[in-house]
Amino acid sequence: MSASAVQPLERNGGGRKSNWVRALTSGAAIVTLLYVVLYALYALWEPRALSSYTFTNLINNAAPLAIAAAGETLVVLSRGFDLSVAGVVSLTNVFMAVWPMEGPGGALISLLGCCAIGAVVGTVNGWLVAVLRLQTIAATLGTMIVCQGLALVILDAPGGMVADWVSYELTGTLFGVVPIAGLIIAAVALLWLVFLRTNTGIGIYAVGADEQAAMLSGVSVTRVRFAAFVGAGMLYGVAGFMLSAQTATGNPNAGAPFLMLVFAAVALGGTSLSGGRGGLIGSIVGAGCLMLLQKVLFSGGVSSFYTGIFQGFVLILAILFGRFMPRLFNAGAKK
């Protein structure tokens, strides 16, 4: 699936390996395996885990982080760090809570508004990074702080109400089984697969892998980087929208927890933090793993005081495992 679409760019030298080995050892496949293992553990300790209700809840919990991680992936692939994710999520959450719009039409306008906020922030980031060539981590730190400030200006303390339609419908299911949030995540993944076919999509990998080589091959580095930040910003907007649907209220600091988790999800999904390798779908599943892990630890009876210790070690092990698996397969293929 996604993995095979990414692979040709990822490894030029691996032509001899069969396609399925590549697909199996890609970041997305490994993190999916991790997700399945975690889910099995969860089902073992929590019999209700297999019900559609629990699954919907899991998807709803993971959706905001998954979509934000998807956005961050665009920037990380092009070799950058985007800290503005925390700011945009806070800002859109506050936007949703202070100006709720009822009904499906209102929800659509809200969604467009969130995307627009993200796009504006992304444009500013793109301008600072691609045109002025400021360091990504520092420039987006600045925009993140500005967004956090604006969120505080709009809503100085947690409060407000997200439109009922948004908070009920978007956390519900279609035909009683398919979580709506899951459909939105799927839509993001689908858009990504389409985007991969475009020149800009390929350009993101090229720029992330070797900026000078990309430039010499005629890729417009400025445009690609700009597109990555704007696309990322819009996805953060959608993430803020989904978070609002889930929490049903506003909090000017709603985005702060996303800052670290988003990068964890991206790395867990097999995307190299130094750019050029990985994919968006891995990040989405990675986000799912992070959220699922909390449930698994809870149902496994780990005191909430100590869940962090497990999370930290799982993160390290997952990264090591993701590196070890391809080597194992490579060794097997050579024999």
Place this chain on the structure above:
Amino acid sequence: MSVSEPKGAAFQASADLRRGGGISRETTNAIIVFGLSILLILGSRFVSPALGSWSQVLTVLMLASFLIVLSFGQGLVILVGGLDLSIPAVITLGGVLATGWAGGGGDWYVLPAILAICGLVGAFNGFGVTVLKIPPFIMTMATSIILASAALGYTSGTPRGASPAAMTALMKTTWVGIPVVVYFVLLFVLAGWLLQSRTVFGRKLYAIGANDQAARVAGVAIGPVTTQAYVVSAICAGFVGMMLVGYANGATLRMGDNYLLPSIAAVVIGGSSILGGRGSFIGTVGGAVLLTTLGTVIAAIGLEQGWRTVIEGGIIVAALFFMREEFFARLRRPKRS
């Protein structure tokens, strides 16, 4: 800008920037940040007559002391091309242990022992980054999550105890009208500068950050030296935890949270490359002083919290913008192997 210029220069660690005359660029950078700080303090007189005084300068230096110590460690890690996200958790660790083990008084060896424990945390980071080859971002974040959880469990949610006597003395007493901590910070800056710019250890850090392959060929033991940078960073963070305890006379579990991003911002505003190999501690000190000045001046303006935050973010971007011209003047020189 000519076409032949590497467009991504901003993203590439550039060893070449250090070639000849690199110091002057760093000096210029430091002068810009210090200049901005002084302008801010002088300008703040227009905001409120209470500002811009000698006592405000002392307050700024005192408040900046936390950030200066922290960003020294963060700066060394960034210099070798890493990033230390475990700083908030190590601050909390230092603070919680200091109040828990040495609250009120404490034997002379307790505080050094706590610093040694913090150093072990840094060694753990270094081990993950250099031996397990985990990206620094992920490794230090994992350490941070683990430590925060351990601190939560250890204190059952509420840290107890008061500040150790030595830290209270450092943070609360004055000598010849100047807080003792200001003298301490001046000495620290001198020592830090010597370590980073005038010792073999410092030169090795620059070499690794600029080009680790070349450094390896040149005989630098990459793993141990990189690990040492993380150890220094953790010790600095642990010490800041103790300083904060001395300042506030108690520890909280979230006491380090507000220091992570400023510690990175101070280093970057001070003119270092986030990708390593370039920067000076003096510039970082300038960045820390600028950020702290900014915080105190903005706090005094009397705007609501939201607008203050907006201005703070805007000034960070503006400061980066000012650095940029300087940055490009250097980049235009022919270079790159």
